[in-house]
Amino acid sequence: METSTTFMLKLRNRHFLAADLLIFLLMPALALALRTDATGILDRYGEPLLIVTLVFPPIKLLVYYWGGLYSRYWRYASVDEMAHLALLTVAATLAQTMVFFLVLRPNGWVAPEFPRSIPLLDGLLTLLAVGTLRFSVPLSVRMRQRRGGAGANSPDSKRVLVAGAGAAGVMIVQEIQRNPDLGMKPVAFVDDAPEKRGARIRGVPVLGPCSEIAQILEDVHVDEVIIAMPTAPGVKIREIVSVCEQAHIHVKTIPGMYELLGGKVSVNQLRDVQIEDLLRREPIQTDISAVRELIRGKRVLITGGGGSIGSELCRQILRFEPQSLVVLGHGENSVFEICNELFRLSERRSSGAHSDRHDAHNERKEAGGVGTQPHIHSVIADIRFRQRVRAVFEKYRPQVVFHSAAHKHVHLMEQNPAEAITNNVLGTKYLLEASLATGVDRFVMISTDKAVNPTGVMGASKRAAELLVHQAGMRSGKAYVAVRFGNVLGSRGSVVLTFKQQIAAGGPITVTHPDMMRYFMTIPEAVQLVLQASTLPAEGEVFMLDMGEPVKIVDLARDLIELSGLEEGRDIQIEFTGMRPGEKLYEELFVMGEEYEFTRHEKILTVANASSFVPPDLDQAVAALAEAAERNDSAAVLSGLRALVGSSSRVQEGQLISPPAR
Secondary structure, three states: OHHHHHHHHOOOHHHHHHHHHHHHHHHHHHHHHHHHOOOOHHHHHHHHHHHHHHHHHHHHHHHHHHOOHHHOOHHHOOHHHHHHHHHHHHHHHHHHHHHHHHHHOOOOOOOOOOOOOHHHHHHHHHHHHHHHHHHHHHHHHHHHHHHOOOOOOOOOOEEEEEEOOOHHHHHHHHHHHHOHHHOEEEEEEEOOOHHHOOOEEOOEEEOOOHHHHHHHHHHOOOOEEEEOOOOOOHHHHHHHHHHHHHOOOEEEEOOOHHHHOOOOOOHHHOEEOOHHHHOOOOOOOOOHHHHHHHHOOOEEEEEOOOOHHHHHHHHHHHOOOOOEEEEEEOOHHHHHHHHHHHHHHHHHHHHOOOOOOOOHHHHHHHHOOOOOOOEEEEEEOOOOOHHHHHHHHHHHOOOEEEEOOOOOOHHHHHHOHHHHHHHHHHHHHHHHHHHHHHOOOEEEEEOOHHHOOOOOHHHHHHHHHHHHHHHHHHHHOOEEEEEEOOEEEOOOOOHHHHHHHHHHOOOOEEEOOOOOEEOEEEHHHHHHHHHHHHOOOOOOOEEEEOOOOOEEHHHHHHHHHHHOOOOEOOOEOEEEOOOOOOOOOOOOOOOOOOOEEEOOOOOEEEEOOHHHHOOOOHHHHHHHHHHHHHOOOHHHHHHHHHHHHOOOOOOOOOOOOOOOOO
């Protein structure tokens, strides 16, 4: 058995060609024998049989060769290869049938009594023989994998239950079965689809819905559960994790759809469940074609390109094949890292390295060839320097600008108000000036929900920056917009990273107030919506992303404790430290007087009258802020912000005014 399997694995296309020639020569005689079911066929049909045996093989050989059958890699053949083989065989059968009826019979080269069904029978038998030969190779591969290494039959292998029998779950099981050295054995699926109940997928049974996973874990010995549902909301993930924790079974998951971004699911992507998974929402339908139309072939510049949002913007924008991508940032290390990553991603896409390493050529071919490789430019610049910003824009002449550079830490900006002005306000002003001077078509500023009725310097400075964007849109008539959203999970300095560091240090976890709530999004999700918002028709508008339901910060802390395998009160304590200046109990989504309208995208709202909030003396007010910041006059900065943001603002020096209850 082992010898025959090894022999099959050594077969190459030159061997298949020789075998095919032998099959082609034998099939006419076999077809005739099956058709006549009589002895003495050579005496009766010897001459016409010899003729068709000489004529049919060259026809099939030419069709197979021109159709690329002998450039296929059969070790990992699938349904696609089977369909390709069937299509070529049908074409060859039609060709030899036409030759039979239009050439051989009319010219008397085959006798009239010679069975007319021979071309069709010959084609069917050829498909059966050639297909059996080729698909014995992947079958041999699978049999060898199941017998080899520390594979599924090893007593040390992990017994795995896969939650989700969709495309992602099947791909995970398929990879586990193909790679016995992973030391895993899939023993069952759970899936909510009624039609899958009781079915077997790649030999693995579907035992029931996810709601019955607790009972299934009692009935079936399982060492690990893999959640393979990239589109499942956080509530579903939370339920499965809770059941597995009670059963003391380790849980892993694949990334959510926002992280995958259309990529191929792989066992290498399996990771422990993270807080992002518990807060995951259903994927948002994105108009990819509109984003591609906006980006493809354009010169794009991203400020703050080394930051959490900026770097993710770079990754996602790269997928849409811009002509050039200018990554502008002040921190050299972060810009260096993201640009190196972008170079690697670009090279892999251009060379087709994302295809399966065993069949790279075919996958690139099916994907439609190699895409355009954009020019990536690393620019170290501080947006607070007007001349430097102008020089960068003159050199690279961007057509689309995404402005994500900003100081975002609420507490730090309360202590350093002058920095908030020079970076968030003046930096935005200089970028807008350069954009207008060099003809930038679209300018998208990343704003924050803290700009709504701000109670602190950071939020007020971002609100001032929004007003500058509206003003530029009004003056130019171009799509200069701001996109507001709340906290992003995993960003630098985010509460999640702070909590993880506190857990690693043994606690306690510090929370400012038990009732404090925030809106959260994952970074890929936020960026995906920013790109979607950037395609919408706009002129000096604000877009507000639908943030879903707010989350209590203390609940976030408890979830992180549980995901770390610890218990609140026993292993880790939670302490409440009191609110700091500039903070709110919860963020607001609406400014009094703003008129919110739905866009054609269900998760994006627009402020139709955003430009009406631009004060006529905006330039003078910003100039006064700049002078106060240059003198490092904190009192003057706060006074200027209060005057600029207007009566809806609640910026107070050293005092927090809580927003009214909803």
